[in-house]
Amino acid sequence: MDFRALLMGLAFAFMWSSAFTSARMIVVDAPPLFSLSARFLLSGLIGIAIARALGQTWRLTPAQWRATLIFGVCQNGIYLGLNFVAMQWIEASVAAIIASTLPLIVALAGFAFLGDRLKPLAVAGLVAGFGGVILIMGARLSGGLDPLGVGLCVIAAIALAIATLSLRGASSGGNVMMVVGLQMLVGAVVLIFPSLALEEITVTWTPRLILAFLYTTLVPGLAATWVWFLLVQRIGAVRGATFHFLNPFFGVAVAAALLGEGLGPVDILGVVIIMAGILAVQLSKTPAVTPARR
Template identity: 85%
Template sequence: MDFKALFMGLAFAFMWSSAFTSARMIVADAPPLYSLSLRFLISGLIGVALARMLGESWNLTRSQWRATIIFGICQNAAYLGLNFIAMQWIEASAAAIIASTLPLMVAAAGFLFMGDRLKPVAVAGLVAGFGGVILIMGARFGGGLDPVGVALCVLAAIALTIATLALRGASSGGNVMMVVGLQMLVGSVALIGPALAFETFEVHWTPRLILAFLYTTLVPGLAATWVWFMLVQRIGAVRGATFHFLNPFFGVAIAAALLGEGLGLIDVIGVAIIMAGILAVQLSKAPPRPI
């Protein structure tokens, strides 16, 4: 793995993990689904405009349209929508920890439902990773962690797991920024209906809300997605997914630094166990190096 790929992976992990903290700031002053739908609308229009400036085409391959629609609904609308709703009641660090189990859930679902074979190190990684989550959540439930918020985050992670498995083997075909922009627009359309039906558009305008919204729209929303697509094209999905093992660390650290969320010894131990589990699962999939 070259230095540029390493930098891209670290940047992606940091930007992706920071979204939970900025989302927590947003939902404190604005309705979650309206906020997310507007964020996707702005990100999508910017993404499509940049794609056209880069000379990218509207003519996507069939697999790209499939990726655009599935990810627009499952990742942007379901995964992020449920997480935004949940963070009205739970801390950003808890949401980040649950979301960080995605590589573990994908590996487990692939084994249970798609016939994937797991090496012993991968099985050990799955057990360790989910054990770390149970350790952290057990301690936090004792401190009053909201079970409804946790359930919504788990459902969100399941939705993204389904999308990830459904898109295995889809080809890239170029037009990366166009795909990024269009899937944002799909997410915006999918969320505006539930927002109109279930939310009241009541916003408390604060400098923190405005800055958090702009940051979420441009950095985790647009930049992180683009970096992820480019990283996967550069080093492949399996090696790229290894950087997900940093998400629990970054997610908890950013929430503690910017929101003052508590960070106990059990949290630190649990995060370390989750990171080790994710890394073990991902490394077990890596192809052997040529001799």
């Protein structure tokens, strides 16, 4: 892995993880589903405009249309929608930790339902990763952590794992930014209806809300997705996914720095264990390098 790929991976992990802190800022001053729908509308329009400027077309392959709809509903609607709602009651660091278990959930579901074989390193990683989550959540639940918020985040992570597994092999065909933009428009449509039905649309306009909204729209929403696709193109999906092991660290660190969320010894130990588990699972997928014949 070259130095440029390393920087891209670190940038992606940081941007992705920081979204939970900015989301926590947003839901303090605005309804979660309404603000998320508005964010997807803006991100989607910008993404489509960029795609058109790059010469990309609306003519997607059937697999890409399937990816657009499934990810628009499962990732943008269910996964992010439930996370935004949950962060009315739980801290951003908790949501980031639960969401970071996605590689573990995908590996476990692939083994249970799709017949994927797990190497001993992957099994050890799964046990360690989920053990770290249990360690942190057990300590925080005893300290008054809202179980409803935790439950919503768990359902959200499972929904995203289902979408990820259902879209294997659907990333070819070009028009990547167009797919990204259209996914976000699907999310905007999916979320606006429950927002209008369930939420009181009252927004408290503050500098924090405006900055957090713009940041979430442009950085985790568009820039992180773009960097991710560039990283995968450069080093492949398996090696690129290894950077997910940094998500628990970045997610907790950003929340502690910007929101002042508490970070105890048990949290630190749990985060380290989760990181090790995710790294083990991802490394188990990396194909062995065959020595060149002389």
